[in-house]
Amino acid sequence: MDKKTAPTKLSKKDAERETRLKAALKANMAKRKAQARARADKET
Template identity: 60%
Template structure:
């Protein structure tokens, strides 16, 4: 009778690859959220146009 060989090598690589992809996606999402927050903070605060009073 022949024995079924389980792809142990492939099984070990798949979860680690998925874990790497998951962590990369999570880091990318966190970076993008931080960029959006920084951009929103920059838009909400008025930039000083100068020190002279016009009028």
């Protein structure tokens, strides 16, 4: 099994990509939580 580790040195381009991905993931998780809450409210 591969062990995931944080990269130690990122180029500027990679760091920007990492930041974008992190922001997109956060937004996606917030959207999915909102959808789950809406579904839960609709069922009860």
